[in-house]
Amino acid sequence: MELFPPYTPPDFTRSPLADAPQAQTAPAPADGVLPERFHATSNLPEYLHLGDGRWLLAREGRMDGVYLLRGDELRVVEPRAVRRGDPVVLARTGRGEEGVYVHADGFAVPAGAPADEFAFRTRNSRETPYSRSYDLLYDLLRHDRQQGHIVWVLGPAVAFDRDSRDAMAALVEAGYCHALLAGNALATHDLEAALFRTGLGQDIYTRELRPGGHCNHLDTINRVRRCGSLAVAIRELGISDGIMAACERQQVPWVLAGSIRDDGPLPGVIADACAAQDAMRVHARRATTVVALATQLHSIAFGNMLPGYQVDAAGTVRPVFFYVVDMSEFSVDKLANRGSLQAAPILTNVQDFVVNLRHNLC
Incomplete structure (x- = not known):
């Protein structure tokens, strides 16, 4: 294709x-x-x-x-x-x-657009088949690993499941991530999983609630704050698995934008909204493919920063692809209502999505 x-x-x-x-x-x-x-x-x-x-x-x-x-x-x-x-x-x-x-119509009409005035199934929904979306995404990620800038926008659900957490770390290790954007929760629960094998006190594989587990994420934040930074904590606490450790090994830059709900937060989380916006825009300016997973607020925020196109050194204009992976259409509908018309939904749970990508790309 x-x-x-x-x-x-x-x-x-x-x-x-x-x-x-x-x-x-x-x-x-x-x-x-x-x-x-x-x-x-x-x-x-x-x-x-x-x-x-x-x-x-x-x-x-x-x-x-x-x-x-x-x-x-x-x-x-x-x-x-x-x-x-x-x-x-x-x-x-x-x-x-x-x-x-x-110039609103510079790119060709996408394949599959209706040729008639009336047609069924012109909008992506839970009934939409996503096989072609996956195939295109595989090709895009393979291309942009070498010739683009792939940005991931992650919600904490990615770290709550053992397989999705391992798969996301594998994608980072394989070079399919050039920048990671998230909030305090993603990093906190990824490190909690490394230290306690839990996410908010629940085992990330068996889903068993651990005794006293509701303190695990707070213990995690406390240990990292004692170390002074995520990089030092990963080294001194012997953390070798997970998403943040993979980013540190591969020197993948990350931006953790804080919110009013944050516990702690971890050191390195940007609490100033304008400073966080500036840090995220650094990657918005370079992004060629963006994949946002189960995070409504960060997906909408970054989508509103994102250009619809990039111009390379030779003056060639290409589109910026923006995939929003979630269980509902809410994020994509909100983005469309805010002008981010290139946002394309893949409606599934993030565990299946990330594991599927790992199996096909790694």
Whole structure:
């Protein structure tokens, strides 16, 4: 099967783009304050008219940012990062009439799209067959292991089961993970499994409740805090199995974004929401394939940071693939309602999903 759909750029020689004005800017009136009629960016390919028929493709697409344009240099930043006097691009439309064009249909219509006006089963659901989705994902991960940036967004359910935890660690060891994003819980329960073989006090294989097991995750956090960092704890506590240990061995960067519910938290968990967002955006800028497993809040948060495309050094435009694996459609529906239209669901439990990937890729 064809791995990437072809990208067709806009025809700027035809009206109305041929007659489009040059994109305009206005200085930011203060730090973190935007001029009126600023252009809010999308995750789709966007072009700015520099004048004389020259259109510049934004190399970083993301939602809810703004463009700073200095000559032919274009940057996209969060509104809070704008500084007084920065030249902010102005536009409230994306059809070219203000020098900004949002290219919504650059990629070919996906295979299987209905040819008729009326058709059944046009939306993924619990009844959708996912065999082709798996096959495409295998090919994508094999390709992007060497030529892309694979980001995993994990909920703690991955660490609650022995087989899924082992399978995820094996995928990390095999090079199929270039960055891991999660919260305090994923790392805590992965390390709890290493130390006590439990997740929230329940055996990760037999599901037997261990006496006093409800303290195990707190004991885990306490031991790691005594060590000072995850890396030191993994070494000093003799932790050799699991997801975080695999990341340390393979030098895979991780970002643990904190929440109001966190116990502890573990050292290294970023409690400042803006700092966590900045750390996650580092990987959003590079991501080519993202797999989010059983974590609604982190899936939605990272999906809203994610570009819909990447541009390589040669100027080739390719889509960014975003798989959301969960037992329900809620996360994907929420993402679609927030503009992350490339989010594709695979509706299953994460244990079966991760073990399936390990069997086919490792």
